[in-house]
Amino acid sequence: MPSALPPGDPAPADGSLPVAALASVGHRAFGVYVHVPFCRVRCGYCDFNTYTVPELGGPQAPAGASLDTYADAALAELALAAQVLDANRSVPETKPLPAVSTVFVGGGTPTMLPAADLVRVLHGIRGRFGLTPDAEVTTEANPDTITPEVARALVAGGFTRVSLGMQSAVPHVLAMLDRTHDPANVATAVRVCRDAGLAVSLDLIYGTPGESLTDWRASLQAAVDLAPDHVSAYALTIEEGTKLAAQVRRGQVPRPQDDDEADKYELADELLSMNGYEWYEISNWAANRDARCRHNLAYWRGADWWGIGPGAHSHVGGVRWWNVKHPAAYAARLAQRASPAQAREELSDEQRLDEQVLLGIRLADGLDLSVLPAAGRRAVAGLIADGLLQGAAAIKGRGVLTRRGRLLADTVVHQLLA
Known part of the structure; x- marks a missing residue:
């Protein structure tokens, strides 16, 4: 099951923010994160707030909690966000709503939604806030969901970047992770994205039970051979409540070892550096400075962003809040013109x-x-x-x-x- 949300103070039903937080709006870069909570299957290692379509009721899922209606719920929260942040006009010496400089659509598998719906949400962001001329607009994607038609529709709609969940190039490692994509399709997806004009990032995971150093080297080399603009490599963590955690607890698979993960990190840094990629954050490497993920850099630098979707987190002016987790509860609150925020905290x-x-x-x-x-x-x-x-x-x-x-x-x- 997805991990629990943190405790916090009650969040106002209308989503309003303190005057001190609103005073920061427009004074620095502003991003939007859009969470798409759908997956075809639940990977055994994942504790993200995601659901398969049958878990949500399939065709009988409530409005806003189905693939067909989710974009409408996301657009409703965007309208709320603009209303809340526009309240800063009543605060002395504040600026108008900021144009959005980065958008990141994550999940789940965002590309389970039709490309037209992803574009519709992006148009909603542009309509409510505007986008800066050089806005970075990213969606995550499973390699098997990218077709030439999808890639072209994303580019035509304003997307600039795709982050592909490669994870590994080794079939038995992908099987341990419950990843369903065909590793051969990663190369196809990269080519399709490039042909459409999208920048490409590849996400990798190391430390999977049963993965040897040779396996990891093969995955790194396969990624480098595809010449992406950006590579992320994350150590596998065993999250409580996941299938993998249960397998480790029962002794069915070994727990990842710190020394093994350290060796694999060092190999990643060596091989990526040799091939022209520079680390700019512990788990991220870019082909050049312009290829760095600006949206994630904003998180690491403590910038402001609004998180759209069930379980999404937001931060504005030292106030952080998070939405209710379940898509049905999220959509129901928005249908009642209420904020989907479950709780919040003001940072000291x-x-x-x-x-x-x-x-x-x-x-x-x-x-x-x-x-x-x-x-x-x-x-x-x-x-x-x-x-x-x-x-x-x-x-x-x-x-x-x-x-x-x-x-x-x-x-x-x-x-x-x-």
Whole structure:
């Protein structure tokens, strides 16, 4: 089952935000995340807020909780978002609604929706907020769902980028992950996207039970051979409540080992670097600076964004909130012209600093060391001596992880926050 939402304070039924949060609207970049909660099957490792069509009732699913009607629910939340954020006009010295600079459609499998519906939601974002001239617009996709017709429709509708869930090039690894796509279709999907004019990112997972270092090398090489613009590589985590967690608990499959995952991370960084990809965040590499995922960079830099969809999280001006999880409950609230937000929290200055350090240190551009408490600044020399931070960057006032530091990022954060 999908993981539980965090606790929080009650969220207003109308979705309204505090005046202090509204005051930040329009003063910095603004993004929109759209969650599409549908999958053909539930992968054994996944605890994302996703559902198969039969789980939602199939053809009898409530309005807004079916493939045919989900776009209408998403558009209803967009209307609410514009209404809430436009309230900032009553706040002195504020700016108009910001044009959206990044859009990311994730899931689930967004391309289970017709391309026309994905485009319709994007047009809704453009109509409510506007898009910046250089807006980055991404959708995730299962390789088997990409056809020339889908790719052309996405480009015509304003999408600029597709993130393909490759995960592995090795059939037995894909089988362990319950991935259903044909690995041969990844190359086809990449070609189709490129022919249509879309930038391409490939998502990989390492550390799957039964995956050897040779298997992982084969997956990395297969990804590099396709010459994507961007590669993400994430270590498999065993999430409670998933099929894979039950298999590990029963001893049917081994738990991923830290040393194995460290070896695979180092191999990924070596092979990707040799082929011209630069790391810009611990788990992400890009062919050049322009190919970096700007939407995810906004998260790591603490920017503002509105999350559309069941279970989606949002952040505006130091206020974070999250929507009810189930698509039927989400659609029902919007049908009643109420906010789908379940709860929220207002971040304290201490929480903001913690997150700034936790997220900022993950970036190759580094963390501004001047934001650290005195004890954290004193810890920098020891972290350099231990080979976890780059000395040259620290001289310039930036905290930048070494490759070894990337493997021990939690340790670095703990010391910097004293």
